[in-house]
């Protein structure tokens with residue numbers, strides 16, 4: 415294979431400090447709104463509505479989320495969302511959480527983010543689906559304004575794969591397509607709930623020239639990735655980490671791709687990789703052993719993401735710095751991940767290009783110039 419694009423860049427030998435990673439422009443495609451609440455906010459909102467929490471103060475609550483999510487099982491990991499979803503059942507609470515999300519991402523150096531959540535999980539106290547999306551958008555707008563326009567944020571609407579509301583949620587995404595919603599997703603426990611259950615929603619979105627990603631190849635292997643791409647037509651893969659099962663490394667170091675892995679790489683299908691989340695759910699052992707290292711070397715369209723900042727106690731800076739420590743990545747590598755992500759965003763082409771040329775490239779150039 416020829417030189418990696420990152421090798422063409424000046425400064426490719428500099429290993430960045432955590433401070434430099436923090437200041438580097440970062441792009442986030444896979445982040446759950448209900449997985450990123452500030453512990454203090456949960457404590458305050460739970461008190462308002464009388465919801466009982468497993469810990470009383472913000473610090474122990476944060477620890478509870480990280481430890482409970484660290485079980486090695488996706489199903490148990492997902493149980494922790496009961497407490498975040500419980501405090502997201504009225505408009506003002508949702509708007510506050512959405513605003514704080516944008517503030518936290520901007521403070522972390524994220525310049526573009528697609529943040530997802532499942533509207534159907536926020537209607538237990540009588541909000542309509544439309545009101546939920548409106549409340550999130552109000553919070554995002556306030557957060558963007560507070561950040562002085564340093565960040566661009568879009569919503570992705572998720573349907574839960576074990577439920578049967580995906581068509582309704584897909585229609586909601588289309589209704590809001592020009593008002594802050596960039597696409598659609600399905601999430602939830604993977605085993606037993608193949609994405610083909612929601613084929614009508616995906617076909618509708620395709621007819622509408624819309625975009626969607628599918629959580630696939632996280633807890634479950636290649637068949638789930640294959641269905642997501644070849645039956646459902648996913649534009650991107652949420653996690654997709656098990657694509658590594660279709661990659662064989664021979665004893666002499668040569669690498670062979672199976673047909674599915676070859677298709678994913680040939681078609682430049684973006685992988686929304688979330689290292690810390692995968693370690694917690696048992697999909698990977700550690701940063702150093704995460705398939706992201708090999709997939710990056712093989713030049714899959716790899717992107718780096720947080721998934722759930724609360725459950726993983728993480729941020730984009732932490733995920734990227736973890737990779738720097740594990741794989742000796744340089745600023746040029748981080749720039750490569752970031753441009754990959756921006757190219758894969760569900761934003762119109764001209765807007766993606768503007769962020770790459772006016773924000774990402776100059777931001778990395780400044781850091782690389784510092785030496």
Ligand SMILES: O=c1[nH]cnc2c1ncn2[C@@H]1O[C@H](CO)[C@@H](O)[C@H]1O
Pocket residue numbers: 446447448449492495499530531532535572601602603629632691721722
């Ligand atoms: O990594 C994941 N895999 C699958 N589902 C997830 C993951 N993280 C969060 N959710 C699910 O997505 C819903 C909407 O945001 C969350 O409530 C959670 O149930």
Ligand SMILES: [Zn+2]
Pocket residue numbers: 444446601629652721
């Ligand atoms: Zn996710």
